[in-house]
Amino acid sequence: MTEQDTTLQYNSFEDPRCEGYLEDGRTGMSPSTLKRAFLNNLFYVQGKFKALATPNDYYMALAYAIRDRLLQRWINTAAIYTAQGSRTVAYFSAEFLMGPHLGNNLINLDIYKDVEKGIAEMGLNLGELLEQEEEPGLGNGGLGRLAACYLDSLATLEIPSLGYGIRYEFGIFDQEIEDGWQVEITDKWLRFGNPWEIARPEWAVEVKLGGHTDHYVDDHGRYRIRWVPDQQVTGIPYDTPILGCQTNTANTLRLWTAEAPESFNFNAFNSGDYLGAVYEKVVSENISKVLYPNDDSSQGKKLRLTQQYFFVSCSLQDMIRILVGQELPLEKFHEKFAVQLNDTHPAIAVAELMRLLIDMHHMSWDSAWSITQRTFAYTNHTLLPEALERWPVELFGSLLPRHLEIIYELNDRFLDEVRIKFPEDDSRLSRMSLIDESGERYVRMAHLACVGSHAINGVAALHTELLKQDVLYDFYQMYPGKFQNKTNGVTPRRFMVLSNPALTELVTSKIGDTWIKNLGELQKLEAWADNPEFQQQWRQIKQANKQELAAYIQKHNGIIVDPNSIFDILAKRFHEYKRQYLDLLHIVTLYNRIKANPDIEITPRTFIFGGKAAPGYFMAKLIIKLINSVADVINRDPDVRGRLKVVFLKNYNVKLAQRIYPAADLSEQISTAGKEASGTGNMKFALNGALTIGTLDGANVEIREEVGAENFFLFGLTAEQVYAKRASGYNPMEYYNSNAELRLALDRIASGFFSHGDTELFKPLVDSLLHHDQYFLLADYQSYIDCQEQVGLAYRDQDRWTHMSILNAARMGKFSSDRSIQDYCREIWKVEPVTITLENSEVTDSSFTATVI
Numbered sequence: 001m002t003e004q005d006t007t008l009q010y011n012s013f014e015d016p017r018c019e020g021y022l023e024d025g026r027t028g029m030s031p032s033t034l035k036r037a038f039l040n041n042l043f044y045v046q047g048k049f050k051a052l053a054t055p056n057d058y059y060m061a062l063a064y065a066i067r068d069r070l071l072q073r074w075i076n077t078a079a080i081y082t083a084q085g086s087r088t089v090a091y092f093s094a095e096f097l098m099g100p101h102l103g104n105n106l107i108n109l110d111i112y113k114d115v116e117k118g119i120a121e122m123g124l125n126l127g128e129l130l131e132q133e134e135e136p137g138l139g140n141g142g143l144g145r146l147a148a149c150y151l152d153s154l155a156t157l158e159i160p161s162l163g164y165g166i167r168y169e170f171g172i173f174d175q176e177i178e179d180g181w182q183v184e185i186t187d188k189w190l191r192f193g194n195p196w197e198i199a200r201p202e203w204a205v206e207v208k209l210g211g212h213t214d215h216y217v218d219d220h221g222r223y224r225i226r227w228v229p230d231q232q233v234t235g236i237p238y239d240t241p242i243l244g245c246q247t248n249t250a251n252t253l254r255l256w257t258a259e260a261p262e263s264f265n266f267n268a269f270n271s272g273d274y275l276g277a278v279y280e281k282v283v284s285e286n287i288s289k290v291l292y293p294n295d296d297s298s299q300g301k302k303l304r305l306t307q308q309y310f311f312v313s314c315s316l317q318d319m320i321r322i323l324v325g326q327e328l329p330l331e332k333f334h335e336k337f338a339v340q341l342n343d344t345h346p347a348i349a350v351a352e353l354m355r356l357l358i359d360m361h362h363m364s365w366d367s368a369w370s371i372t373q374r375t376f377a378y379t380n381h382t383l384l385p386e387a388l389e390r391w392p393v394e395l396f397g398s399l400l401p402r403h404l405e406i407i408y409e410l411n412d413r414f415l416d417e418v419r420i421k422f423p424e425d426d427s428r429l430s431r432m433s434l435i436d437e438s439g440e441r442y443v444r445m446a447h448l449a450c451v452g453s454h455a456i457n458g459v460a461a462l463h464t465e466l467l468k469q470d471v472l473y474d475f476y477q478m479y480p481g482k483f484q485n486k487t488n489g490v491t492p493r494r495f496m497v498l499s500n501p502a503l504t505e506l507v508t509s510k511i512g513d514t515w516i517k518n519l520g521e522l523q524k525l526e527a528w529a530d531n532p533e534f535q536q537q538w539r540q541i542k543q544a545n546k547q548e549l550a551a552y553i554q555k556h557n558g559i560i561v562d563p564n565s566i567f568d569i570l571a572k573r574f575h576e577y578k579r580q581y582l583d584l585l586h587i588v589t590l591y592n593r594i595k596a597n598p599d600i601e602i603t604p605r606t607f608i609f610g611g612k613a614a615p616g617y618f619m620a621k622l623i624i625k626l627i628n629s630v631a632d633v634i635n636r637d638p639d640v641r642g643r644l645k646v647v648f649l650k651n652y653n654v655k656l657a658q659r660i661y662p663a664a665d666l667s668e669q670i671s672t673a674g675k676e677a678s679g680t681g682n683m684k685f686a687l688n689g690a691l692t693i694g695t696l697d698g699a700n701v702e703i704r705e706e707v708g709a710e711n712f713f714l715f716g717l718t719a720e721q722v723y724a725k726r727a728s729g730y731n732p733m734e735y736y737n738s739n740a741e742l743r744l745a746l747d748r749i750a751s752g753f754f755s756h757g758d759t760e761l762f763k764p765l766v767d768s769l770l771h772h773d774q775y776f777l778l779a780d781y782q783s784y785i786d787c788q789e790q791v792g793l794a795y796r797d798q799d800r801w802t803h804m805s806i807l808n809a810a811r812m813g814k815f816s817s818d819r820s821i822q823d824y825c826r827e828i829w830k831v832e833p834v835t836i837t838l839e840n841s842e843v844t845d846s847s848f849t850a851t852v853i
Ligand code: NBG
Pocket: 141, 142, 143, 146, 295, 296, 343, 381, 382, 387, 459, 488, 676, 677, 678, 679, 680, 698
């Protein structure tokens, strides 16, 4: 950190440009006021001065200064929503992968440059302060990041909304690499405190668990059911303001922490049982302790169901509090709130809302059901059968006995409906039942979500079609009108303005800055696609971004990479269906070609991987090990002469993703067709001018439609062809036997060449391809290799490549999360924007009543 001795003086705050004007020190935006706020916080919040302050102290001081600006908007927003009783979206998600807040808030407040300058004037570096922020990794991958992009767009579009989820004490693990293997380290993201959240213990709620139900007749002669739990926990909400871009709207992300109702059991304590006295506290707090690190798979663990029920129950109770606070009757619950279920993780909400309305608020079954169905909508995020959540009936009943009864009752009524629509079709009844009775009995959460929602959507056009034809075929036949498509989107604020400032500036210099909130405007760049000077600037920016990533790689991996080579990047969670292994087969193939003919002409490439594997997913972890093993050999081999480099960047997260996208030339989107629901990394890469090599899977299909087939490197089987091949008996061995290069690549891996002669290490990987190849790598291999050949050729013609790169970015308008959210608002939520003004922006009387939204 460069420091100038005189800069951190307390007396240099008067703004020379506005003599006599004293801005409100807590909310003012002029550089001098911001500086004063920063130093105030350093002294009075962090309790530090320059000689003792750590970089983290500086970060915290700035974060608190920015938070004050957010709070002003947040309070105004709450006051206006409360006064207007605005219809509100509640986004229920077990994951929110927000990424660091500070930089994003500076962008959305539109003060990034001012703050950068002010901080520099004090001898500090904003980039270094931003680096200090430990990102809240409260999600695994695409699903959690989508929820975060959607919150950004909801606020930017001024839609009243709340995100509801879990405040995991430990988020997704930090990934270390030791001897090429992934090692998981606990993510202690709260270690230094979290300046962005505010605890709201006054809005705590109680959640029951376990026990049994009593059926009885009440004083009015009504048949009633009482849930007698054997455990109770308290949910404490922690609120984070979510600011829109260049708007005064600041919505709320409300995350729940579990606590024991009494932290001490005094009876146990008094009898000398000290450990017993805190036992309940420990058990309760486990509920929000840690994020399950599985992406696209479900393990059926009781704690997971407890987590889901816990946050859903807290959130629905909170919403009833808000409703009652606004003096609205419960009958209007679905008018006040539109609830989106982000996958099946919160699907238990269907039964919980029924329970709250019927048991706690004495509503009739039919009224409660009508409200429930009109409240919920369900987004499906996966086609993988192993990811469809189901809970053993016994486990479910032991935790949620009352909900199981409600689900049975729902099921009886639902199956009657099915019988009427499809008489004499018993197999359909068992396929559609909320309870799977084919073996051990299970509660099927996707079915509960479908029955309890008025809208069901997939996340890309192809995905929605496959849901209708396959995974949810019976439900589509039953309720065709419920099905909709909502193609995913990403926020250009974080994934362009914040992460790629140079490109942002270039684009803005040509077409103005309205594209930031209206991404379709990027289309105007097409006019520049062949302009030599513009192309030159475009290339220079990519080059500079690549140099920055190269410096990062050198620092973290000790590998020197060539910024003139193609940066060919695959960054996402590790899963066999995403086919990182196919990328490796290409690398090994190129390497084999060089070994056979050291003078062969090959367009130089740097292969970069990033991503985490679920800790219990053996094959995914072995693929990481193989990447690192191949890297070790190739990076050292003098025959390669720097033409190929392989890099595994550890601990892929939002922060790292923001470095990676701007530096990519080639985006690898190579999943087996029919497996990736949408993908969103594909959109972020293209927005930053990377070209895609990909299959016709998920949103790739629509990306290709938008950018034009001639600007997209397509390979591989279609989803239909994959189905047909599977049906007709796929034999991967045929490909192995008939393709010499493929055989050589696999044999090299099997031979121990990359494992110091150990022929056992990678055997499971080789065998899985030769004997099963569930994800059709061998079937797509040749097509992939040929397509990569085209990529290499295209890159040699830099004018052509740049033209394609510009067009890719220019045609990304459709993939803004603003477009997705507008579609949800119009077609599912039926909710309108509410404009927030900051007139009378001091804390006024009205804000004292703004306890609800
Ligand atoms: C993921 C899909 C991705 C998709 C995101 C967001 C789950 C269960 N699904 O393809 O695999 O882009 O959801 O919709 O994490």
